[in-house]
Amino acid sequence: xxxxxxxxxxxxxxxxxxxxxxxxxxxxxxxxxxxxxxxxxxxxxxxxxxxxxxxxxxxxxxxxxxxxxxxxxxxxxxxxxxxxxxxxxxxxxxxxxxxxxxxxxxxxxxxxxxxxxxxxxxxxxxxxxxxxxxxxxxxxxxxxxxxxxxxxxxxxxxxxxxxxxxxxxxxxxxxxxxxxxxxxxxxxxxxxxxxxxxxxxxxxxxxxxxxxxxxxxxxxxxxxxxxxxxxxxxxxxxxxxxxxxxxxxxxxxxxxxxxxxxxxxxxxxxxxxxxxxxxxxxxxxxxxxxxxxxxxxxxxxxxxxxxxxxxxxxxxxxxxxxxxxxxxxxxxxxxxxxxxxxxxxxxxxxxxxxxxxxxxxxxxxxxxxxxxxxxxxxxxxxxxxxxxxxxxxxxxxxxxxxxxxxxxxxxxxxxxxxxxxxxxxxxxxxxxxxxxxxxxxxxxxxxxxxxxxxxxxxxxxxxxxxxxxxxxxxxxxxxxxxxxxxxxxxxxxxxxxxxxxxxxxxxxxxxxxxxxxxxxxxxxxxxxxxxxxxxxxxxxxxxxxx
Amino acid sequence: xxxxxxxxxxxxxxxxxxxxxxxxxxxxxxxxxxxxxxxxxxxxxxxxxxxxxxxxxxxxxxxxxxxxxxxxxxxxxxxxxxxxxxxxxxxxxxxxxxxxxxxxxxxxxxxxxxxxxxxxxxxxxxxx
Numbered sequence: 001x002x003x004x005x006x007x008x009x010x011x012x013x014x015x016x017x018x019x020x021x022x023x024x025x026x027x028x029x030x031x032x033x034x035x036x037x038x039x040x041x042x043x044x045x046x047x048x049x050x051x052x053x054x055x056x057x058x059x060x061x062x063x064x065x066x067x068x069x070x071x072x073x074x075x076x077x078x079x080x081x082x083x084x085x086x087x088x089x090x091x092x093x094x095x096x097x098x099x100x101x102x103x104x105x106x107x108x109x110x111x112x113x114x115x116x117x118x119x120x121x122x123x124x125x126x127x128x129x130x131x132x133x134x135x136x137x138x139x140x141x142x143x144x145x146x147x148x149x150x151x152x153x154x155x156x157x158x159x160x161x162x163x164x165x166x167x168x169x170x171x172x173x174x175x176x177x178x179x180x181x182x183x184x185x186x187x188x189x190x191x192x193x194x195x196x197x198x199x200x201x202x203x204x205x206x207x208x209x210x211x212x213x214x215x216x217x218x219x220x221x222x223x224x225x226x227x228x229x230x231x232x233x234x235x236x237x238x239x240x241x242x243x244x245x246x247x248x249x250x251x252x253x254x255x256x257x258x259x260x261x262x263x264x265x266x267x268x269x270x271x272x273x274x275x276x277x278x279x280x281x282x283x284x285x286x287x288x289x290x291x292x293x294x295x296x297x298x299x300x301x302x303x304x305x306x307x308x309x310x311x312x313x314x315x316x317x318x319x320x321x322x323x324x325x326x327x328x329x330x331x332x333x334x335x336x337x338x339x340x341x342x343x344x345x346x347x348x349x350x351x352x353x354x355x356x357x358x359x360x361x362x363x364x365x366x367x368x369x370x371x372x373x374x375x376x377x378x379x380x381x382x383x384x385x386x387x388x389x390x391x392x393x394x395x396x397x398x399x400x401x402x403x404x405x406x407x408x409x410x411x412x413x414x415x416x417x418x419x420x421x422x423x424x425x426x427x428x429x430x431x432x433x434x435x436x437x438x439x440x441x442x443x444x445x446x447x448x449x450x451x452x453x454x455x456x457x458x459x460x461x462x463x464x465x466x467x468x469x470x471x472x473x474x475x476x477x478x479x480x481x482x483x484x485x486x487x488x489x490x491x492x493x494x495x496x497x498x499x500x501x502x503x504x505x506x507x508x509x510x511x512x513x514x515x516x517x518x519x520x521x522x523x524x525x526x527x528x529x530x531x532x533x534x535x536x537x538x539x540x541x542x543x544x545x546x
Numbered sequence: 547x548x549x550x551x552x553x554x555x556x557x558x559x560x561x562x563x564x565x566x567x568x569x570x571x572x573x574x575x576x577x578x579x580x581x582x583x584x585x586x587x588x589x590x591x592x593x594x595x596x597x598x599x600x601x602x603x604x605x606x607x608x609x610x611x612x613x614x615x616x617x618x619x620x621x622x623x624x625x626x627x628x629x630x631x632x633x634x635x636x637x638x639x640x641x642x643x644x645x646x647x648x649x650x651x652x653x654x655x656x657x658x659x660x661x662x663x664x665x666x667x668x669x670x671x672x673x674x
Contacts, residue, residue: 017661020571028564064607065562068636071658072568079658083636 025073029114032070035062036111039085043103046095053092060089070114077269078113081106084262101333102263105355109266128154129244131237132173132201134164134190136181140233144177147237153244161190172197175240179206179229183213188221195222202243202450206236215468216476224450226468227407239407252369254278255296257287257313258331259305266356267300274362284308291323298368301348303332303339311346318347327368331356382456384434385441393455393463397516400451400467404509411509412474413516414464415523419501419535421460424490432492433460436500439490447481462502463520471508471540478504478538486536501536503527512541554579554674557597559590559616560605560634568661569603569634577665587611587619595625601652601672606635614649621650632671634659 042059045051063086071079088095088103131148135141138159145155156171158164164176176194180187194201203222206229207213215226227239254276258264264280271278281290284305291299299317303310310330317323330343333354343351349368352361380392388396397413404411418424418440425433437460444454444462451467466474482502489497505526507513512522522541530539556579558569566583573579582597584590588611594602602620606613613633620626630652635643643654653671655664668674 017571017575020575021568021661024564024567024571028567031564061607064636068657069562069564069568072565072661076658 032114035066038062039107043107047100056089060086063089075113077265078110080265081110081262101355106262106266109269113269128152129174130154130156130171131240132176133157135179143233144236147233148240151237151241153241161186164190173201175243176201176203177206177236177240178203180213180218183217191221191223204239215473226409252276253294253296254298254300255290255294256300257281257284258302270361297372298327300329300331303330311342314346314348327372329364385437385456387441388453388455390455390457393453396453397465400465409468410470412466412469412471412506413519413523414474414478414504414506415527416462416502416504417527418460419503428492428496435492436490440485443484471506471511474506475538475540478506482538503530503535504538505530505541507541554600557582557594557599557602559584561585561608572661572664576662587616590616591619594620594629599629602629602631603634604631606633606637617649617651630672632668
């Protein structure tokens with residue numbers, strides 16, 4: 001399996017192995033659950049002070065076997081929990097009854113994790129995100145596949161559109177790298193189908209410099225970004241990996257600090273099925289580094305760590321301006337009045353008592369996160385239109401500009417201004433103007449997706465960032481929008497209806513300027529010309545006459 | 547391009563049926579190797595002598611003749627002394643691992659293992 005000649009077969013082998021493992025899981029699932037029962041029985045006996053040596057030995061052995069086998073089916077959390085329980089039952093010295101509540105919670109998590117198998121665990125070999133590669137050049141496709149594999153992703157290499165459809169029957173890719181050629185052979189239909197799947201598959205188009213491809217058509221079909229086909233396979237794989245990572249970034253990230261790996265494993269087992277990404281730190285001295293690396297949305301701190309004072313850690317966190325607003329949830333088995341007071345005095349937002357109960361923990365975590373989400377959305381969104389605000393636009397522009405440099409892709413900026421908007425406001429009141437702005441925002445969001453960014457620039461001005469688009473492409477897409485806006489009838493809350501149009505200027509990165517400042521100015525100049533020429537038109541920067 | 551790996555014959559000794567089956571899937575499907583199994587140390591000794599495998603994957607904790615005991619017997623028998631043995635263990639204590647290597651084990655792999663990677667890991671330990 002080391003030589004490259006066999007590499008192309010890896011996805012097929014992975015599928016076969018996954019199927020065999022699934023069948024094995026079906027045969028042995030009952031056996032594994034019976035072992036969990038032994039652990040439950042032993043803990044119940046321990047609570048009643050009637051745990052005999054025979055049951056204790058059986059519990060140790062079954063925990064040992066669970067530790068050795070559960071992870072093989074993808075249940076690494078279950079293996080870690082079982083290993084902790086094996087330690088508990090090992091030896092001959094009496095077991096400390098104070099360990100029982102944690103142990104009970106661990107067994108419950110273990111059972112829950114094994115029970116979740118039906119949907120996830122047994123497809124362990126397929127757990128890597130799938131990258132679909134559709135390329136006419138089989139050799140190159142194979143090389144891209146190997147590069148994708150090296151990134152820890154699962155490549156699905158196909159030749160042509162029909163091969164891709166066959167592959168799609170058995171897999172759901174996270175990203176597709178599609179060689180668009182000249183856009184013929186039904187490849188754009190394939191792109192449309194990929195975008196229509198649930199969840200939609202992000203399509204990165206590979207374009208050669210010579211082929212004649214209509215990029216606007218490709219974007220209409222749902223292409224999310226363009227990459228030159230001449231990029232090295234490793235760079236193409238890197239771009240695919242970046243998309244997968246970005247999808248991960250959309251999920252909430254949690255950082256949990258606990259010196260006890262089994263508690264961490266329980267936290268992960270309880271929270272990850274809900275779609276949260278949980279990173280664990282067992283050495284508190286790693287905490288600050290982990291904070292910077294993961295930039296979590298919430299921190300879970302265990303207050304029962306013997307070596308470290310969780311309250312003190314929380315206080316330090318609050319004293320640092322970078323983390324002062326980060327939600328902190330404390331976990332403790334001593335929820336006495338003093339502890340609770342200390343928790344809140346140190347600046348923590350909430351606490352949860354051990355043993356951890358999945359539903360309570362999840363509810364408290366998601367409540368906290370929901371408030372954070374609201375605050376973040378408020379900070380980045382224009383409240384009237386729901387579009388990004390100017391600050392968010394600038395952040396996004398910088399990201400797109402870096403991407404354009406790296407992948408040598410065009411990037412355009414468009415500035416739109418609604419025509420005769422002052423008249424709308426004076427004739428129909430500000431409610432009428434607001435309703436019109438909201439409707440236009442809706443039309444914009446329907447038409448500009450993926451890597452496009454739409455923001456309210458101020459007043460009745462709207463800014464667009466169009467990645468992968470030249471100035472001419474941008475003019476065409478914004479003109480499409482203008483046609484749609486002119487067909488719309490705006491309706492005020494008072495029931496009046498009226499038509500609306502806008503004027504726009506489009507400038508291109510590196511052609512009209514090297515930064516947002518220049519590009520805004522050039523687009524604004526073109527916009528002024530468009531207004532002077534009678535409005536309701538879209539002009540590229542640099543055009544002085546109609 | 548390098549030629550395909552030679553077909554290897556590997557004996558898996560583990561009292562647990564689940565582990566034997568998963569190892570078999572991993573080494574046969576992913577590695578393309580021939581896999582023999584034994585459910586106890588005693589059975590393993592007999593199969594090792596008769597089939598002369600290229601390597602033995604040996605569980606540590608088994609009732610009756612346990613892993614280290616089996617290794618000692620394999621090493622004492624001239625018919626099996628030269629077959630490399632890799633322990634497959636759910637215990638991960640460093641000190642114990644060192645003891646086993648001192649006993650003559652070629653390496654130690656940890657359970658649970660990733661079925662997709664086991665063949666590669668075995669090949670790495672043995673320098674295949």
